Amino acid sequence: MSICIMNAFNIKNTQVPISGAKIRGSKYTGQSVKPLPIHILTVGKTRSPGVQLIVKDYIEKLKPYCPVYDVRIRSNPKNSTEARVQIENEEKGFMNFIKSDDWVVMLDENGMDLRSEEMADMIGDAGNKASSSRLVFCIGGAYGHGMKLRDRANLKVKLSSLVLNHEIALVVLVEQLYRAWTILKGQKYHH
Numbered sequence: 332m333s334i335c336i337m338n339a340f341n342i343k344n345t346q347v348p349i350s351g352a353k354i355r356g357s358k359y360t361g362q363s364v365k366p367l368p369i370h371i372l373t374v375g376k377t378r379s380p381g382v383q384l385i386v387k388d389y390i391e392k393l394k395p396y397c398p399v400y401d402v403r404i405r406s407n408p409k410n411s412t413e414a415r416v417q418i419e420n421e422e423k424g425f426m427n428f429i430k431s432d433d434w435v436v437m438l439d440e441n442g443m444d445l446r447s448e449e450m451a452d453m454i455g456d457a458g459n460k461a462s463s464s465r466l467v468f469c470i471g472g473a474y475g476h477g478m479k480l481r482d483r484a485n486l487k488v489k490l491s492s493l494v495l496n497h498e499i500a501l502v503v504l505v506e507q508l509y510r511a512w513t514i515l516k517g518q519k520y521h522h
């Protein structure tokens with residue numbers, strides 16, 4: 332399934348020469364990319380102040396490229412002691428938010444391993460090829476994601492082979508989204 336999605340994206344890496352130096356680019360670098368609004372869904376209301384500062388900072392940095400919304404899904408809404416029930420109840424929050432034409436990326440430790448240039452390709456493909464109106468990234472709660480969201484996701488992506496705390500996953504994601512947009516624009520942040 333992942334391979335099909337990868338082929339559908341036709342993700343490939345290109346070398347883009349800028350001022351004599353070679354930087355690693357996306358197949359869209361230098362082209363116009365439709366800036367789909369990005370919605371980042373995370374579980375839980377509270378967030379450590381340090382993480383919140385970093386996330387706010389990257390969302391601010393992303394403003395010139397595309398709007399980014401920080402959406403909170405209720406954690407364990409029915410206070411279940413069972414992990415399976417907690418996952419299912421949090422999943423309802425994700426599924427209630429997601430619309431039929433959203434391009435949904437589920438963050439998961441077993442997802443596809445993308446390089447930063449491929450993340451940029453994916454954002455370009457979602458904007459220019461898919462008929463989606465929003466790009467939605469889903470970061471799970473303590474026990475991860477349920478089956479309905481797994482089935483709905485257009486793409487499952489890993490950020491590392493390590494399992495990350497959900498707040499750390501969020502920090503890595505926002506930095507990679509910023510990096511991806513600078514790659515798409517051929518800017519110097521990414522070397």
Ligand SMILES: C[S@@+](CC[C@H](N)C(=O)[O-])C[C@H]1O[C@@H](n2cnc3c(N)ncnc32)[C@H](O)[C@@H]1O
Binds near residue numbers: 488
């Ligand atoms: C504490 S982790 C949940 C771990 C749990 N074992 C699971 O099955 O997903 C919380 C969330 O952070 C995100 N996450 C953690 N590690 C990740 C990784 N290496 N790559 C991508 N996302 C990750 C995922 O969205 C995950 O649902």
